[in-house]
Amino acid sequence: MNVLMIIFMVIASIFALGSIGYVTADVVIEIRAKEEAKEKKNEPAVVASQEEPSIEPEPEPEPEPEPEPEPEPEIVESEPVMIPEDMPEPISAEIGLEVIDVAWPESMAKNKIYKYDPNGETLKRGDVVLVPTFDRHRHGDIFRTATVINGNYRVDSFPSDVVLKKIVRVVSSD
Numbered sequence: 001m002n003v004l005m006i007i008f009m010v011i012a013s014i015f016a017l018g019s020i021g022y023v024t025a026d027v028v029i030e031i032r033a034k035e036e037a038k039e040k041k042n043e044p045a046v047v048a049s050q051e052e053p054s055i056e057p058e059p060e061p062e063p064e065p066e067p068e069p070e071p072e073p074e075i076v077e078s079e080p081v082m083i084p085e086d087m088p089e090p091i092s093a094e095i096g097l098e099v100i101d102v103a104w105p106e107s108m109a110k111n112k113i114y115k116y117d118p119n120g121e122t123l124k125r126g127d128v129v130l131v132p133t134f135d136r137h138r139h140g141d142i143f144r145t146a147t148v149i150n151g152n153y154r155v156d157s158f159p160s161d162v163v164l165k166k167i168v169r170v171v172s173s174d
Helices: 002-039 105-109
Strands: 074-076 097-103 114-116 128-135 140-155 169-172
Touching: 097 105, 097 128, 114 128
Parallel strands: 074 140
Antiparallel strands: 097 114, 097 140, 128 140, 128 169
8 A cells, every 4th residue: 555655645746746837837927927017117017827818909900091193194285176167067866965076186187076975065166175085105094185076966876885975174165
């Protein structure tokens, strides 16, 4: 029985030393935490133990930077277009989409006339307006002055998938 008693005492001593080691480690962690708190200008000590994980506050999310405004498109001024005298006025429909026809010298040289939404303005042949358009040479949108070839009129049929660009403003009126 003496052997069993000795084995029991050894095992009990091992467990006791382990418990002492656990408590000692916990005390050391508390002491270090208190010392660090004193060094941080008397901030309250955060005590971390091995049993409970410390909970750190989540960092505040950084505000998203405001998007930079897109640069204003370049304005290209064109010479007024000479409208042929024999150019007929378009026939306006009773109902439908209100449009104007505009052109600039380069487009007239290619016999191209573009339709725009008059944006609530009443325009007539010869007025000059500022319109948005895509310039393939500059690879982007620009504003350009254009001459009104045909003032406000209505078209009864227009492709539903096409959205007309609106004029930006009237530059000059005859």
